[in-house]
Amino acid sequence: MQRVGLIGHPVAHSVSPLFQQAAFDATGLKARYEAWDTLEAGLEQRLASLRGDDILGANVTVPFKEMVQPYLDEIDPVAARIGSVNTIVNHGGRLHGYNTDADGFALGCEDADIDLGLRPAVVVGAGGAARAVVYALTETDPRSVLVLNRTVERAREIAVEFGAGCDSLADAPTSVFQTARLVVNATSVGMRHGPPGMPFDPALLTSGCSVVDLVANPLQTELMIEAERAGCWVQGGLHMLVYQGAAAFELWTELEAPVRLMLETALRATLDQADES
Ligand code: ATR
Numbered sequence: 329m330q331r332v333g334l335i336g337h338p339v340a341h342s343v344s345p346l347f348q349q350a351a352f353d354a355t356g357l358k359a360r361y362e363a364w365d366t367l368e369a370g371l372e373q374r375l376a377s378l379r380g381d382d383i384l385g386a387n388v389t390v391p392f393k394e395m396v397q398p399y400l401d402e403i404d405p406v407a408a409r410i411g412s413v414n415t416i417v418n419h420g421g422r423l424h425g426y427n428t429d430a431d432g433f434a435l436g437c438e439d440a441d442i443d444l445g446l447r448p449a450v451v452v453g454a455g456g457a458a459r460a461v462v463y464a465l466t467e468t469d470p471r472s473v474l475v476l477n478r479t480v481e482r483a484r485e486i487a488v489e490f491g492a493g494c495d496s497l498a499d500a501p502t503s504v505f506q507t508a509r510l511v512v513n514a515t516s517v518g519m520r521h522g523p524p525g526m527p528f529d530p531a532l533l534t535s536g537c538s539v540v541d542l543v544a545n546p547l548q549t550e551l552m553i554e555a556e557r558a559g560c561w562v563q564g565g566l567h568m569l570v571y572q573g574a575a576a577f578e579l580w581t582e583l584e585a586p587v588r589l590m591l592e593t594a595l596r597a598t599l600d601q602a603d604e605s
Pocket of ligand 1: 390453454455456457458478479482514516517523527
């Protein structure tokens with residue numbers, strides 16, 4: 329039996345083990361996807377254990393996406409540019425780090441017919457998720473991408489690196505939202521057990537604007553509901569979560585991922601969690 333796992337803390341409520349296991353089972357691979365809750369003190373040992381014969385690789389999540397790099401043998405150029413690793417592949421005892429978040433974001437948008445070329449574009453947030461989104465958006469026309477963040481220094485750091493503009497979330501003029509044609513929420517505001525409310529006022533948005541909320545749980549955030557009410561096209565974060573997972577699955581197995589099954593499984597698991605609370 330081969331094994332893959334999710335390295336992070338906490339990981340108990342992640343739906344990744346459920347939709348990844350469904351994919352392994354559907355493709356007939358004898359592999360088990362496990363939740364590997366890891367504290368920082370145990371990170372080095374956890375990564376060393378990935379070199380074993382029975383390990384295909386791992387996913388990496390909060391808070392280790394930036395921290396794992398020194399323990400890996402090779403970093404894919406995209407992961408190096410984004411500055412974070414969310415997928416590790418064990419190639420015969422050598423560990424390769426990848427980032428599938430930017431692809432996950434792009435494919436999740438494609439699924440909802442949201443064009444990444446829509447401009448002006450606004451990214452709200454400046455953490456790891458925002459970095460992957462800004463990377464994906466600034467491949468073309470970076471100067472019409474604006475990064476807004478509560479802590480403006482973090483927004484500035486990303487903006488300088490990728491050639492985008494930046495401002496503080498609180499001080500940005502309302503015209504930024506009024507003229508935007510694509511807005512991405514990459515903050516944790518609205519997450520289940522995260523900061524409540526909305527990161528900005530969706531009433532400012534113009535009808536026809538596309539809004540992507542990277543929050544995957546709940547499936548419908550307050551921001552999504554209000555943006556839809558304002559006439560926007562809306563996509564939630566479950567798609568990015570599943571597509572980044574599907575891309576990781578393909579790196580471990582070199583097989584095509586059963587994306588629809590993974591999406592259905594993730595959707596059902598998230599709804600079950602909502603019923604439990
Ligand atoms: P991740 O790596 O998952 O993106 P992160 O690095 O913790 O997570 O980033 C969380 C993002 O949510 C940050 O942009 C954070 O803003 P700060 O950089 O100012 O901390 C943003 N965020 C969290 N709580 C917020 C709140 N109440 N209002 C606005 N932004 C918030």
